[in-house]
Amino acid sequence: MKWRKLIKVAFQSILKNRMRSLLTTLGMIIGVASVISLLALGKGSQDDIRKQVASLGTNMIIIHPGSSFSGGVRGGSGSQATLTLDDVDSLKNEPELIRYVSPDIRLSEQVIAGKTNWSTQVNGVSVDYLKIRNYTLSAGSFFTARDVKAKSKVAVLGKTVSDELFPGQDPVGTRIRVRNVPFTVIGTLSGKGQSSMGMDQDDIVLIPESTALYRLSDGKTIRAVVLSAVSEEKMNDAQARATEILRRNHKLKDDDEDDFHISNQTEIISMAGKVTGTLTALLSAIAGVSLLVGGIGIMNIMLVSVTERTREIGIRMAIGARGADILIQFLIEAVILSLIGGIIGILAGLGIAYGIGSAMGASVLVDPSIIVLAVAFTAAVGVFFGFYPARKAAGLNPIDALRYE
Amino acid sequence: METIRLTSIYKTFDLGGETVKALDGVSLDISPGEFLAVMGASGSGKSTLMNIMGCLDQASRGEYYLEGIRVDTMNRNQLADIRNRKIGFVFQGFNLLPRTSALENVELPLLYSRTGSRKKSRDRAVAALEMVGLAHRLDHHPNQLSGGQQQRVAIARALVNDPAIILADEPTGNLDSRTTVDVLSVFQALNDKGITLILVTHEPDVALYARRIVTMKDGKIQSDRNVENRTLAGSLGADSGPWEV
Numbered sequence: 001m002k003w004r005k006l007i008k009v010a011f012q013s014i015l016k017n018r019m020r021s022l023l024t025t026l027g028m029i030i031g032v033a034s035v036i037s038l039l040a041l042g043k044g045s046q047d048d049i050r051k052q053v054a055s056l057g058t059n060m061i062i063i064h065p066g067s068s069f070s071g072g073v074r075g076g077s078g079s080q081a082t083l084t085l086d087d088v089d090s091l092k093n094e095p096e097l098i099r100y101v102s103p104d105i106r107l108s109e110q111v112i113a114g115k116t117n118w119s120t121q122v123n124g125v126s127v128d129y130l131k132i133r134n135y136t137l138s139a140g141s142f143f144t145a146r147d148v149k150a151k152s153k154v155a156v157l158g159k160t161v162s163d164e165l166f167p168g169q170d171p172v173g174t175r176i177r178v179r180n181v182p183f184t185v186i187g188t189l190s191g192k193g194q195s196s197m198g199m200d201q202d203d204i205v206l207i208p209e210s211t212a213l214y215r216l217s218d219g220k221t222i223r224a225v226v227l228s229a230v231s232e233e234k235m236n237d238a239q240a241r242a243t244e245i246l247r248r249n250h251k252l253k254d255d256d257e258d259d260f261h262i263s264n265q266t267e268i269i270s271m272a273g274k275v276t277g278t279l280t281a282l283l284s285a286i287a288g289v290s291l292l293v294g295g296i297g298i299m300n301i302m303l304v305s306v307t308e309r310t311r312e313i314g315i316r317m318a319i320g321a322r323g324a325d326i327l328i329q330f331l332i333e334a335v336i337l338s339l340i341g342g343i344i345g346i347l348a349g350l351g352i353a354y355g356i357g358s359a360m361g362a363s364v365l366v367d368p369s370i371i372v373l374a375v376a377f378t379a380a381v382g383v384f385f386g387f388y389p390a391r392k393a394a395g396l397n398p399i400d401a402l403r404y405e
Numbered sequence: 406m407e408t409i410r411l412t413s414i415y416k417t418f419d420l421g422g423e424t425v426k427a428l429d430g431v432s433l434d435i436s437p438g439e440f441l442a443v444m445g446a447s448g449s450g451k452s453t454l455m456n457i458m459g460c461l462d463q464a465s466r467g468e469y470y471l472e473g474i475r476v477d478t479m480n481r482n483q484l485a486d487i488r489n490r491k492i493g494f495v496f497q498g499f500n501l502l503p504r505t506s507a508l509e510n511v512e513l514p515l516l517y518s519r520t521g522s523r524k525k526s527r528d529r530a531v532a533a534l535e536m537v538g539l540a541h542r543l544d545h546h547p548n549q550l551s552g553g554q555q556q557r558v559a560i561a562r563a564l565v566n567d568p569a570i571i572l573a574d575e576p577t578g579n580l581d582s583r584t585t586v587d588v589l590s591v592f593q594a595l596n597d598k599g600i601t602l603i604l605v606t607h608e609p610d611v612a613l614y615a616r617r618i619v620t621m622k623d624g625k626i627q628s629d630r631n632v633e634n635r636t637l638a639g640s641l642g643a644d645s646g647p648w649e650v
């Protein structure tokens with residue numbers, strides 16, 4: 001029989017019992033809708049995390065000094081001053097893996113501007129720091145290699161600092177003081193907001209590394225080195241190379257532990273991925289159960305349908321329908337019933353996801369492959385649970401079927 | 406070649422451990438163009454005979470040739486194809502598909518045929534409905550048609566695949582006397598055109614419209630005679646107006 005006819009017959013039968021068909025597919029609708037909506041919201045929040053992590057920097061790798069160990073007392077991370085400017089220079093000589101390198105000399109300082117002051121973090125960094133951390137200038141300019149060389153007393157203010165010290169004014173060109181050292185403000189940064197850790201990334205003042213090291217610090221302590229790998233794919237290679245270089249510089253033996261701590265964003269992303277992975281596994285379990293229940297509902301109603309239409313089956317067989325014809329007819333009906341449930345479920349799920357998303361300000365991300373997968377899966381459920389009733393129909397004896405009242 | 410040749414057909418049913426002989430050695434030849442009535446009380450085996458001839462059921466023993474082809478050894482799918490191509494059924498309860506137009510009901514056997522083009526199935530269905538005088542009711546659903554008209558749709562459906570025989574099982578059982586004559590006149594007209602007909606009935610009046618009557622009793626053929634002075638329905642077109650065959 002023609003497919004068009006078969007599908008038409010299936011729709012006729014489904015539409016004949018609208019209410020019954022709708023109730024039958026309710027299990028599918030609820031199952032698919034919950035999966036689609038939760039997945040869309042889950043993907044949305046996962047995407048948020050990814051974006052936030054990415055906003056920390058482009059392909060960023062961070063190196064912290066290792067922990068000190070003296071007299072049985074272990075210091076925390078960074079308690080040992082193992083990172084040096086030599087390390088920074090060595091890392092700069094790996095252009096095929098590492099694009100930008102910057103030391104990060106972090107100092108907690110009280111910054112004074114005229115009559116007001118603000119406690120913030122002053123970072124001594126290289127000229128490439130903006131590119132590594134994805135900062136952009138909102139006004140003025142950044143310091144140059146010449147400023148670094150000359151230990152110039154110039155500063156670039158983060159948005160928070162600029163807002164606190166110079167509310168409603170353009171700070172470029174003004175003077176600020178840090179530990180009684182006067183600095184000229186040459187630029188301001190655009191706002192970047194909070195990091196995924198909840199830290200205000202705009203509460204910073206950037207000054208040349210040399211200025212920080214020699215005018216404000218002890219001339220050697222480097223609290224961190226940040227670097228940028230040439231690409232996301234080269235992240236791990238870059239990290240391995242950096243590790244190798246630092247171990248060589250620090251003259252560590254093969255069985256010595258690293259005297260520094262190196263980490264990158266992909267680790268943070270994969271940690272976030274683990275959490276969402278657990279969530280996805282849980283969702284799949286819910287999906288499995290609800291689709292199983294939905295499928296059983298469809299099987300049940302198909303069995304009813306086969307019994308109700310026993311006479312019709314008898315007529316079709318008497319005029320020459322083979323068992324396979326009857327089987328396909330009922331299988332198509334089950335699949336269409338299941339697909340209707342699936343499609344309503346997808347629409348409902350998207351509606352719920354966007355509803356919750358806009359009500360609670362959550363991000364919603366719909367992966368088209370999930371929709372395709374949902375459709376394919378509901379069709380498969382239809383085939384699986386429709387097969388038994390369809391086979392029952394196909395196996396009927398035409399004489400008994402014709403006599404059935 | 407005989408249209409139907411039955412040789413020593415036996416059919417036994419197992420009812421709760423008790424074996425019932427529904428057919429007890431029936432042999433019957435039916436030639437092309439015959440109009441045969443099978444008579445008998447209920448339990449005489451006429452329905453079983455009809456089911457076997459219609460390839461809906463298979464004999465326990467004996468040989469059945471339909472247009473020279475042995476069908477008693479065929480499997481389910483082969484029997485379905487034989488029913489589709491060689492046999493047209495007309496039932497007591499009409500057995501039309503509800504909520505399906507007359508035309509679609511008549512087209513149904515063509516949808517299941519595996520040979521020939523399906524392109525012309527509509528034309529053939531229209532032609533079959535014209536033959537039974539229902540060309541003006543193509544789009545009507547069974548519930549919009551009278552009993553006689555429904556039975557004529559069923560006859561058109563039986564005709565549409567140009568079968569070797571038409572088997573009618575109590576086709577007038579649900580009809581009033583006037584419509585009965587109407588339907589029988591369709592049968593006679595079709596038979597006059599050379600179509601082989603087998604009519605199963607328990608009403609002697611109805612059997613008299615046939616050319617030959619086989620009477621069954623206890624699973625055996627009791628008598629087999631030709632009808633003299635058979636009743637002619639004429640073209641009592643009833644509510645359908647004049648129609649030609």
